[in-house]
Amino acid sequence: MASSSFHTPILQKESRIGDEEKGDEEQYGEKRNDAGFVLIPQPSCEADDPLNWPMAKKVRILAVLCLAAFSGTLGTMTGQLAYPTQAKVYHQSSQALSYTVSAAIAGLAGGPLIFVPLAQIFGRSSVTFWALLGSMGCAIWSAKMTNEGDYISFLCSRFLSGMFGSLPTVLGADSIMDMFFLHERGKAFLCYTISLLSGSIVGPTLGGFILTHQSWTLCFWWTVPLLAITAILVLLVVEDTAFVRDGLIGTRASGRHSGGYLSTRLQTYFPGTRVTPRPSGAEFVKRTVAPLIIATAPATIVVGVFTMILFGWALLISILSPIFLQTPIKLGGYGFTPTQNAAFTFAEWIGLATSQAYGFFTNDRIPLWICKRYRNSIWSPELRLHCLWVPIVVLNVSLGLVGASLQYHLHYMVLAVGVYLCTFAALLIVPICVNYVVENYTEYASQAAVTMGVYRLGWGIAIPFFFVKWEEAVSIGWVLGMAAFFNLFGGLLIAVVCWKGHELRRFNLMRSLVHTEEGKAIL
Numbered sequence: 001m002a003s004s005s006f007h008t009p010i011l012q013k014e015s016r017i018g019d020e021e022k023g024d025e026e027q028y029g030e031k032r033n034d035a036g037f038v039l040i041p042q043p044s045c046e047a048d049d050p051l052n053w054p055m056a057k058k059v060r061i062l063a064v065l066c067l068a069a070f071s072g073t074l075g076t077m078t079g080q081l082a083y084p085t086q087a088k089v090y091h092q093s094s095q096a097l098s099y100t101v102s103a104a105i106a107g108l109a110g111g112p113l114i115f116v117p118l119a120q121i122f123g124r125s126s127v128t129f130w131a132l133l134g135s136m137g138c139a140i141w142s143a144k145m146t147n148e149g150d151y152i153s154f155l156c157s158r159f160l161s162g163m164f165g166s167l168p169t170v171l172g173a174d175s176i177m178d179m180f181f182l183h184e185r186g187k188a189f190l191c192y193t194i195s196l197l198s199g200s201i202v203g204p205t206l207g208g209f210i211l212t213h214q215s216w217t218l219c220f221w222w223t224v225p226l227l228a229i230t231a232i233l234v235l236l237v238v239e240d241t242a243f244v245r246d247g248l249i250g251t252r253a254s255g256r257h258s259g260g261y262l263s264t265r266l267q268t269y270f271p272g273t274r275v276t277p278r279p280s281g282a283e284f285v286k287r288t289v290a291p292l293i294i295a296t297a298p299a300t301i302v303v304g305v306f307t308m309i310l311f312g313w314a315l316l317i318s319i320l321s322p323i324f325l326q327t328p329i330k331l332g333g334y335g336f337t338p339t340q341n342a343a344f345t346f347a348e349w350i351g352l353a354t355s356q357a358y359g360f361f362t363n364d365r366i367p368l369w370i371c372k373r374y375r376n377s378i379w380s381p382e383l384r385l386h387c388l389w390v391p392i393v394v395l396n397v398s399l400g401l402v403g404a405s406l407q408y409h410l411h412y413m414v415l416a417v418g419v420y421l422c423t424f425a426a427l428l429i430v431p432i433c434v435n436y437v438v439e440n441y442t443e444y445a446s447q448a449a450v451t452m453g454v455y456r457l458g459w460g461i462a463i464p465f466f467f468v469k470w471e472e473a474v475s476i477g478w479v480l481g482m483a484a485f486f487n488l489f490g491g492l493l494i495a496v497v498c499w500k501g502h503e504l505r506r507f508n509l510m511r512s513l514v515h516t517e518e519g520k521a522i523l
Contacts, residue, residue, distance in 0.1 A: 050179045051181065060237060069169045069195045070195040073196045077203045079101075084323070084326055086100075103155050108453065109457040109461065112167060112169075116171065121278075135164040173445040186387075187363060189435040190356065203223070205345040209342045211338035211339075286513075291451045299497060299504040304455030305490070309490045310391075315457070316467065356427075370383050372523055379522050382436070386498065392494075398421035406477065440514060
């Protein structure tokens with residue numbers, strides 16, 4: 001990440017700037033950091049502008065938002081390995097209990113469509129805080145559903161857990177756009193998106209270890225203190241970043257400036273209306289329908305369908321792996337215990353770690369390098385998509401390995417390598433695609449993130465309902481073999497956007513939503 005000398009002391013830096021630097025700045029008319037990158041967007045002269053905050057403060061807020069996204073997803077997906085055990089409690093089939101995972105995913109997809117508009121009134125920070133408390137309540141509800149007739153109630157608790165847990169996974173997008181410059185966002189979105197996705201990996205792993213020695217209810221009970229601690233950290237650390245920037249001046253709601261630390265906390269979270277710029281009725285309606293408008297834009301459809309196809313296979317493997325791994329060997333499975341199943345998911349943890357490391361060094365560097373070398377330093381959002389070629393290839397390799405392992409019952413380490421590569425590729429694809437769509441709608445970042453969340457989870461919601469018959473018709477090897485061919489189609493979709501993205505963005509039901517940084521010089 002570039003030097004942080006452009007943060008809080010912008011005014012101080014300008015006051016001591018030398019004659020040579022002054023002339024340089026007058027010539028270009030734009031502020032730049034020490035590495036020569038033009039600061040996009042240009043920060044105002046207000047110290048209260050989130051772009052001017054010290055990097056330490058930005059990273060601290062981002063870290064807590066990442067923890068909130070992680071905890072929200074984890075609280076939703078923590079019981080993913082428990083459903084074969086719960087099937088015996090509720091006297092239901094494992095397939096029926098897998099629907100509880102689908103219900104949780106449906107909540108993750110649908111919750112933001114209902115609750116994100118409230119952030120316009122009560123503030124993003126406040127809605128995130130109360131959503132974490134709601135998720136905590138759902139964890140308690142799920143843990144107490146221990147009777148034979150509680151299946152439907154448990155199903156409802158997982159759906160609502162997904163709805164509450166989804167809010168921290170989308171509201172951070174606006175904060176990233178408010179605090180970070182264009183040349184920093186790739187890293188910020190990577191950390192944020194992988195945090196929310198890692199919740200669906202860490203939760204099932206720990207739940208699997210719990211199942212061997214404790215009741216399945218502990219899979220939900222242990223998330224209660226985590227969600228409580230996360231909510232407290234949000235309350236203590238996160239500030240609402242809403243800021244109306246207009247050139248060299250900017251404004252924030254009056255509550256941000258009144259009172260000390262405790263007073264500001266109360267104004268932000270109970271309920272937060274004094275620190276959030278109050279929208280007009282027309283703007284409220286516009287932001288409420290924005291996810292639907294963004295979802296129908298051609299560029300969003302192409303990238304969204306690509307994300308849905310490619311990430312859907314990772315969800316398929318994650319949701320259904322307990323069935324394959326815990327099925328007895330004589331029935332064609334691997335005969336894993338819940339503990340062995342949980343240990344197996346460390347392949348996903350390694351995929352998570354390596355995708356984070358790889359993306360941290362490439363998600364900004366590759367598009368900036370292409371921009372400098374081939375576009376005369378003129379920015380285009382489509383440059384972000386060139387980071388996708390490596391994960392597309394890796395995902396196809398992984399599907400081949402997983403399909404062959406399950407079809408021919410290869411050693412479980414071959415399967416583990418396939419799962420590792422699948423996780424690595426899927427976790428790289430999502431932040432790149434989310435970052436691209438958000439940068440097409442820079443003033444409606446959360447709404448764009450909501451749209452991409454629906455696309456990302458749509459295939460995963462549907463797969464469990466038809467997978468069994470699909471597998472019976474063509475075998476598991478051909479299911480994943482066909483998936484690899486679908487991925488090639490997804491790669492062609494991305495090639496189209498890279499080629500004609502500018503033209504695709506012209507077709508939008510509400511052109512006033514579209515706001516990009518295309519055409520700006522970054523060096």
